[in-house]
Amino acid sequence: MADIKYYDVILAPVVTEKSMELMGEKKYTFLVHTDATKSQVKEAVEKMFAGTKVKGVNTMNLEGKKKRQRGSMQYGKTAKTKKAIVQLTEESADIEIFQGL
Template sequence: MSVKPDYYDVIRKPVITEKATMASETNAVVFEVAIDAAKPQIKEAIEGLFGVKVKAVNTTITKGKVKRFRGKLGKRKDVKKAYVTLEEGNTIDVSTGL
């Protein structure tokens, strides 16, 4: 099985938070993805990397906060997260890594 290198450009990293752990109880996994990634691209990348069947992909864009860096105003980057719901019987263990 060959892994397309652009899958890693779409999927940045898994999100491991309390909310993401609660989502895993409903067979969903949360990933930080590229800001310009579309839902079909995300689905294809997850299925290609992990060898699972994806049921649905929901995305959300969190706007970056305005913060002060050394007295100057700066802005954190915008982050896009994908909530990937898997078909029954499929699992992804994000704690092991790729």
């Protein structure tokens, strides 16, 4: 298991139509470090955003897409990513980054 600090776990919020709909259910979507575990994601969210209590974390590994290099027949792949959907408890405070969106 990798030694990842809590501030290195969450890379960016995911802003899509589906993730915005899930915010009504207190579910927030983040891109996370590929070696991060569910418990590390939970710890990172609770430490980085004051007043939040995590009820559950669902993670998914996303394979890189196959891409062709422009002007030639060489193929490659984009980087693998990992996405986490974090469910907060009912009495938990909302996450502030998503307020202006």
